[in-house]
Structures are given as C-alpha cells and as structure tokens.
Amino acid sequence: IVTQRVSGGNLKDLQAKQGDFPPEIAAAIALQIAEGLRVAHAGGVVHRDIKPENLLIDKDGTVKVADFGIAHLADAHDMTATGQILGSPYYMSPEQVLGDHLDERSDIFSFGSLLYWLVTGKAAFDAANPHAVLRCIVDKEVEDADRLAPAVGRNLGEVIRGCQKKSPDERYRNFEPVIQSLKDVLDQSGVDDARREIRLFIASPDQYRKDRREKSITIWSDKAQSFCFLASFLTATSKSMNLSASPEPFFSCTRKPSTPVRVRRAVWAGASCSAVAPASRAVLMALTSSC
Secondary structure (H helix, E strand, O other): OOOOOOOOOEHHHHHHHHOOOOHHHHHHHHHHHHHHHHHHHHOOEEOOOOOHHHEEEOOOOOEEEOOOOOOEEOOOOOOOOOOOOOOOHHHOOHHHHHOOOOOHHHHHHHHHHHHHHHHHOOOOOOOOOHHHHHHHHHHOOOOOHHHHOHHHOHHHHHHHHHHOOOOHHHOOOOOHHHHHHHHHHHHHOOOOOHHHHHHHHHHOHHHHHHHHHHHHHHHHHHHHHHHHHHHHHHHHHHHHOOOOOOOOOOOOOOOOOOHHHHHHHHHHHHHHHHHHHHHHHHHHHHHHHOO
16 A cells, blocks of 8 residues: 655644644644545545544645545445444544434534644543543533633634534534635734645744744734724714714814814824834733743
C-alpha cells in the first residue's frame, strides 16, 4: 500500500508539542477540516471517527482528514454490528452512542467537539471512564467554549454551539454555513490565508502568538477608533443642529449656530476622539507585552 507522506504529524501531536492553539489557528485548522468533510459528504460518505489523531497537518499548513476505516455510505443500513460501538468516545455524536441511524449531521457534532478541543485545549465531554463519557455525550450540556475561554469570541462559540446540539434536527444540516462562519471569523481577525497562518504558527509558535496579539490589538483599536469617531460625529452633529431635546451646556445656545460652526464642532469632537485611540493602543500594547 502506498500512501501520501504528511510531514507535520497529527493534531494531537502538534498540540502536545506547540501548546494550545490560538483561536485564529483553531479556526484556520477547522476551516480545512470542514471543507474536507464537505467533499466526503458530497460523495455520500460519513467519516464517523473525527478526532485529533485522525487529522494530519503538513508543514505547509495543509490539513488532511485521514483514517476512513470505519466510514460508511450515508444511505447504508445496519451501521454497526450488534452490541458494538464504532468510533472514539470523546468525539462521538449522541445518535452514534445510542446506535441510531447516522448521516452527515453525526460528523458535524463530532466536528463541534473537535473544535471545542481546538479552542479550549479540553475535551467537550470528559469523565472517569469511557462509559461515563458516553453518558455525558447523551445527557450533559457542555459548558460554552467562549465562556470557558473568552478569547474564543462569541462568533466562534456560536459555531460550536450550532454543531453540538443534541438533536440532529437542531444542528447545522451540512457544512456550508459552518464554513462560511469560519471564514467570517478569520476575516474579522485579519486572516486571509488559512494555510499561511498555520505555517507561521508551526514555524515559531511563540513568535506567532506575540505577533498575533499585537495584530489583534491593532485591529480592535482601529475598530474602536472608527466607532468612536462615528459616535462623536453623530452626537456633535445632532446637538449642534439642535436635534437633541436636552443639549449639553457645551452645545446649548440661544440661537441656531451657522453651518460652518456646526461643521467645526462635529470635526472637533471626532478629531478629539481619534486622538485618544493611538494612546489607548499604546497602553494596551504595554500591558500585553508584560503578560
């Protein structure tokens, strides 16, 4: 048998070597996994054993979905032998545990559990023994990933929650919305090339974390500056044009100011707020560099 050689090992090994994944790397990895599973599902194949050990990552940043050894066709019957459960306990879906019919949505649940592990470093369902783990998968609601690890962010947390619904009917029906949501998360983080981002992380995890922290501060301070300028502009404009029922003393006057005066007031307010953002960014950079 001849197989492709993937030089980077599997995700479990990478996490043990490089430490927990930053949210951007988790999303970049998850995006490629979701795209790979979408292709498998389009061919009518359900993987049934999504776990870190079955996901290979090359040094060029490409993620490979491997080990289709217990995969099956979506329209097949008699999914498992009597009394036998196939799959890895930590990442199984409730219907897989119960021996019910499986389709693409089972892989989506497993993908959600994998993404949970990627962003938190912890299994979504954990217990003293495999049987207890299976019971947790069926009965226990998992703690929100974005609450356990706030850096994950609400958008990525929503993807995980959408994948991990107990009932298949309440989950994403396919990987299309998952892929789009992950692309949106990466776009908001300033990541335009998922493979390149993973490649940088593999080459130097510590340097990547430092650079990513600085980039995140820049992105959010720029957003805050834009929002602050807009808010100040609208506030100043409305008050200078006497649109407010109770104008502050600064803007109050006995007569309606001329148009040039109103414009100058609006620009002054916006410029004042804009001047604050770079200083705030410098403070944030100083604080995070000491962490």
